[in-house]
Amino acid sequence: MFRPKHRTSSPQKSLIAETIAVGSELLFGGRTDSNSLFITEALGGLGIEVRFKSVVGDDEADIVTVLKAAAGRAGVIVLTGGLGPTVDDCTREAIAKAAGRRLARRKEAFDGLTARLAQWGRVPNKGQLRQAMIPSGATVLSNPVGSAPGFWLAWRGATVISLPGVPGEMQAMMREGVVPLLSSRLERRRGMRRRPITRLVFHTWGLPEAEVDARLKGLVPSGVPVALGLLASPMGVLVSLTTSPRANAEERILRNLAEGVRSRLRDWLFAEGPDTMEEVVGRLLTEQKRTVALAESCTGGLIGHRLTQVPGASAYMDRGMICYSNQAKSDLLGVPPDLIGRYGAVSAEVAIAMAQGVRERSGVSVGLSVTGIAGPGGATAAKPVGLVYVGLSAADGTSVTKEHRFHGERTIIKQRSSQAALDLLRRWLRDGAGS
Amino acid sequence: MFRPKHRTSSPQKSLIAETIAVGSELLFGGRTDSNSLFITEALGGLGIEVRFKSVVGDDEADIVTVLKAAAGRAGVIVLTGGLGPTVDDCTREAIAKAAGRRLARRKEAFDGLTARLAQWGRVPNKGQLRQAMIPSGATVLSNPVGSAPGFWLAWRGATVISLPGVPGEMQAMMREGVVPLLSSRLERRRGMRRRPITRLVFHTWGLPEAEVDARLKGLVPSGVPVALGLLASPMGVLVSLTTSPRANAEERILRNLAEGVRSRLRDWLFAEGPDTMEEVVGRLLTEQKRTVALAESCTGGLIGHRLTQVPGASAYMDRGMICYSNQAKSDLLGVPPDLIGRYGAVSAEVAIAMAQGVRERSGVSVGLSVTGIAGPGGATAAKPVGLVYVGLSAADGTSVTKEHRFHGERTIIKQRSSQAALDLLRRWLRDGAGS
Numbered sequence: 001m002f003r004p005k006h007r008t009s010s011p012q013k014s015l016i017a018e019t020i021a022v023g024s025e026l027l028f029g030g031r032t033d034s035n036s037l038f039i040t041e042a043l044g045g046l047g048i049e050v051r052f053k054s055v056v057g058d059d060e061a062d063i064v065t066v067l068k069a070a071a072g073r074a075g076v077i078v079l080t081g082g083l084g085p086t087v088d089d090c091t092r093e094a095i096a097k098a099a100g101r102r103l104a105r106r107k108e109a110f111d112g113l114t115a116r117l118a119q120w121g122r123v124p125n126k127g128q129l130r131q132a133m134i135p136s137g138a139t140v141l142s143n144p145v146g147s148a149p150g151f152w153l154a155w156r157g158a159t160v161i162s163l164p165g166v167p168g169e170m171q172a173m174m175r176e177g178v179v180p181l182l183s184s185r186l187e188r189r190r191g192m193r194r195r196p197i198t199r200l201v202f203h204t205w206g207l208p209e210a211e212v213d214a215r216l217k218g219l220v221p222s223g224v225p226v227a228l229g230l231l232a233s234p235m236g237v238l239v240s241l242t243t244s245p246r247a248n249a250e251e252r253i254l255r256n257l258a259e260g261v262r263s264r265l266r267d268w269l270f271a272e273g274p275d276t277m278e279e280v281v282g283r284l285l286t287e288q289k290r291t292v293a294l295a296e297s298c299t300g301g302l303i304g305h306r307l308t309q310v311p312g313a314s315a316y317m318d319r320g321m322i323c324y325s326n327q328a329k330s331d332l333l334g335v336p337p338d339l340i341g342r343y344g345a346v347s348a349e350v351a352i353a354m355a356q357g358v359r360e361r362s363g364v365s366v367g368l369s370v371t372g373i374a375g376p377g378g379a380t381a382a383k384p385v386g387l388v389y390v391g392l393s394a395a396d397g398t399s400v401t402k403e404h405r406f407h408g409e410r411t412i413i414k415q416r417s418s419q420a421a422l423d424l425l426r427r428w429l430r431d432g433a434g435s
Numbered sequence: 436m437f438r439p440k441h442r443t444s445s446p447q448k449s450l451i452a453e454t455i456a457v458g459s460e461l462l463f464g465g466r467t468d469s470n471s472l473f474i475t476e477a478l479g480g481l482g483i484e485v486r487f488k489s490v491v492g493d494d495e496a497d498i499v500t501v502l503k504a505a506a507g508r509a510g511v512i513v514l515t516g517g518l519g520p521t522v523d524d525c526t527r528e529a530i531a532k533a534a535g536r537r538l539a540r541r542k543e544a545f546d547g548l549t550a551r552l553a554q555w556g557r558v559p560n561k562g563q564l565r566q567a568m569i570p571s572g573a574t575v576l577s578n579p580v581g582s583a584p585g586f587w588l589a590w591r592g593a594t595v596i597s598l599p600g601v602p603g604e605m606q607a608m609m610r611e612g613v614v615p616l617l618s619s620r621l622e623r624r625r626g627m628r629r630r631p632i633t634r635l636v637f638h639t640w641g642l643p644e645a646e647v648d649a650r651l652k653g654l655v656p657s658g659v660p661v662a663l664g665l666l667a668s669p670m671g672v673l674v675s676l677t678t679s680p681r682a683n684a685e686e687r688i689l690r691n692l693a694e695g696v697r698s699r700l701r702d703w704l705f706a707e708g709p710d711t712m713e714e715v716v717g718r719l720l721t722e723q724k725r726t727v728a729l730a731e732s733c734t735g736g737l738i739g740h741r742l743t744q745v746p747g748a749s750a751y752m753d754r755g756m757i758c759y760s761n762q763a764k765s766d767l768l769g770v771p772p773d774l775i776g777r778y779g780a781v782s783a784e785v786a787i788a789m790a791q792g793v794r795e796r797s798g799v800s801v802g803l804s805v806t807g808i809a810g811p812g813g814a815t816a817a818k819p820v821g822l823v824y825v826g827l828s829a830a831d832g833t834s835v836t837k838e839h840r841f842h843g844e845r846t847i848i849k850q851r852s853s854q855a856a857l858d859l860l861r862r863w864l865r866d867g868a869g870s
Contacts, residue, residue, distance in 0.1 A: 025666045025675070027485055028634075029471025036464025050462050051497055055488035062486055069504040086648075199463075213521075231460045240460070294736075294757065300748070301731070301739025304757040308735025309846055311811050319763035322729065322739040322755030324748070328797070332754065332767075362763070376746050411744055 014075035022082035024057035044197035063094035081165030085127030101135035294320035333357030351391030449510035457517035459492035479632035498529035516600030520562030536570035729755035768792030786826030
């Protein structure tokens with residue numbers, strides 16, 4: 001959901017961008033698209049708005065078709081992929097064909113390529129030599145990370161840029177080559193009204209999307225050129241404020257809107273910008289010099305995995321126990337078997353006993369636990385799939401547990417359970433826990 | 436990388452498809468695109484090839500632009516998203532505008548919508564009533580899961596299909612509405628040469644992409660209409676064989692090629708089709724009635740998380756210890772502190788001691804361990820970031836350890852380490868472990 005409240009006029013074509021990802025395997029999807037986010041943000045900083053994204057296979061004729069459609073609607077076209085050394089890598093050929101250029105070996109491309117391969121102790125083979133073939137009239141973009149050079153050319157009023165699909169190579173070339181290029185090209189056009197696109201992102205947990213929507217209703221006054229976006233996922237609801245490149249939004253207005261998001265979403269807001277829940281929790285633990293130990297049942301190690309995604313986690317992450325069997329809960333955490341017998345392994349009582357057990361046995365500041373039914377098996381009439389208890393036990397005497405009833409399949413219930421547990425820890429840390 | 440070895444002729448437009456995902460948040464990317472995989476496979480089964488994918492924001496004029504380009508190159512156009520109840524959901528309006536149709540409330544759409552909401556104890560609000568507005572001449576596609584109906588219409592020689600973006604709703608409507616529809620439309624065209632697209636997928640671990648490429652060189656004889664694809668990721672190299680809808684590949688030929696992939700990739704091949712490493716390992720453990728316990732250091736719980744993604748994991752997953760601190764390695768696994776002092780926590784000796792310790796203390800068939808330096812901190816001259824040891828200790832007396840030197844950032848080293856550990860377990864299980 002997204003609300004473009006405002007459109008003043010059709011913007012100049014040179015401020016509209018399209019990305020084209022080349023690769024037959026990409027047509028099957030099922031993978032995370034991290035290149036888009038990077039390119040959209042890098043161009044947004046120049047006031048250039050990515051309004052179209054295309055994906056096409058390694059097929060010269062199909063790439064030509066897509067390029068022609070793109071040149072009709074966008075002034076900046078960024079292609080990624082299809083620059084490799086094999087015969088099916090045909091982005092070079094397709095661009096040359098679409099634009100009516102000749103392909104020829106270019107000295108600076110060849111020199112960069114052979115120098116890079118020499119660094120790796122290799123000499124270019126026939127396929128790699130093809131990577132130095134550049135359309136006539138194009139300018140080579142050197143690759144500071146890998147072997148394939150990129151290039152750009154002007155065609156039909158558009159700047160066509162061709163980069164490798166490998167994220168690290170693409171990112172370095174965007175930063176070092178493409179952004180300075182586009183910036184200087186825009187500067188040369190007098191009277192061009194460029195406004196960097198600013199996008200502020202807010203992460204919430206614990207409110208359904210409809211509730212977030214209701215709380216933000218009327219936040220952006222009509223006529224203010226800022227778009228409010230919502231995106232729900234198992235990890236919560238993301239809220240975004242995006243300025244339009246088509247009209248001015250003063251910085252003060254955006255600041256006020258951000259304040260409005262914060263005050264309306266209160267402590268359901270757990271992070272801003274690129275931060276994740278585990279980074280927020282890790283930062284609080286580091287600042288407060290606290291240590292944590294985990295007792296995980298249905299999450300199976302996911303909370304430990306998430307906490308240790310953050311560099312420096314060894315400063316606060318002491319240990320975790322994945323206690324899948326009841327025997328393990330008793331052996332490792334000292335949960336009395338008769339407590340499990342009385343209340344069941346999935347209960348508030350056992351969640352607290354797990355958190356307390358892991359904290360006492362490891363000597364950390366705080367113990368965090370999860371026990372629940374991730375499904376599809378294991379449910380009873382009284383305890384359905386999705387019933388999850390998170391627990392926290394701290395050396396200051398705090399002892400909290402929270403019941404959740406999640407929906408969805410096993411992997412989603414695990415994700416939501418890990419988020420609920422980390423949020424319990426975040427709230428305890430934020431509230432200035434005792435000793 | 437993808438090798439279209441063969442193209443007989445330009446196929447009929449009705450066998451070429453384009454997907455259009457509508458949603459401004461999608462332009463920022465950074466999320467897994469699971470809808471593509473589903474749609475591409477469902478259409479492939481009918482012999483319809485998805486050759487173009489587009490993404491566009493919630494902007495009526497931009498959607499119209501994309502639709503017009505799509506109708507020029509594809510005979511089947513599947514739009515997802517933009518059918519919600521808010522004002523920025525404008526896929527209905529854009530399709531009506533592009534095709535020159537009138538939008539009006541349609542009885543069957545309205546009845547389906549109100550019946551669904553009544554089930555949830557709600558009455559439609561103004562926004563939800565908009566969801567019953569359908570372009571004239573379009574046929575309603577009912578939504579068996581959610582509230583928003585879809586629809587399809589014929590325009591410029593293309594079948595334009597509009598579905599919600601929510602994966603569960605889209606999938607149900609593809610299965611129950613779209614596939615039967617397209618199938619009957621294709622059947623009515625006489626002389627149409629339909630060939631279901633078959634895609635076989637093979638997963639390898641432990642060989643670099645260039646080595647997989649070299650081993651498969653010359654596998655598909657020239658003239659055989661099967662494309663060989665490779666895709667590298669931190670979890671290994673995926674190999675695909677895809678038949679062309681444009682020429683006949685006999686089933687026998689595909690079977691032989693699959694056999695060729697298996698014999699050339701031998702035991703580096705760990706799974707086929709949609710299977711993951713954790714599913715393969717889980718199946719072997721279940722079949723052999725074995726149990727496993729984990730001792731994870733640098734993976735921080737990721738192996739436990741992965742093993743417990745599989746329904747039924749409680750049959751073989753007993754417990755896991757996330758031993759981030761040296762203290763935890765001694766306390767929980769009985770690794771002698773002087774062993775850590777002599778060889779360092781990241782060593783083959785400690786990996787074995789961890790695997791043995793967790794196995795003996797939990798009484799399972801096999802203990803699996805990882806210790807390594809995920810970075811960016813913690814490296815020394817002798818022990819660089821990416822140095823990882825995986826260890827296995829079994830009740831039958833087997834004791835194995837393997838050293839790895841991985842490249843990449845922290846999250847990638849964790850992924851590769853978890854894959855290496857699970858592969859060690861897979862190989863031990865496959866080789867008919869002792870008692």
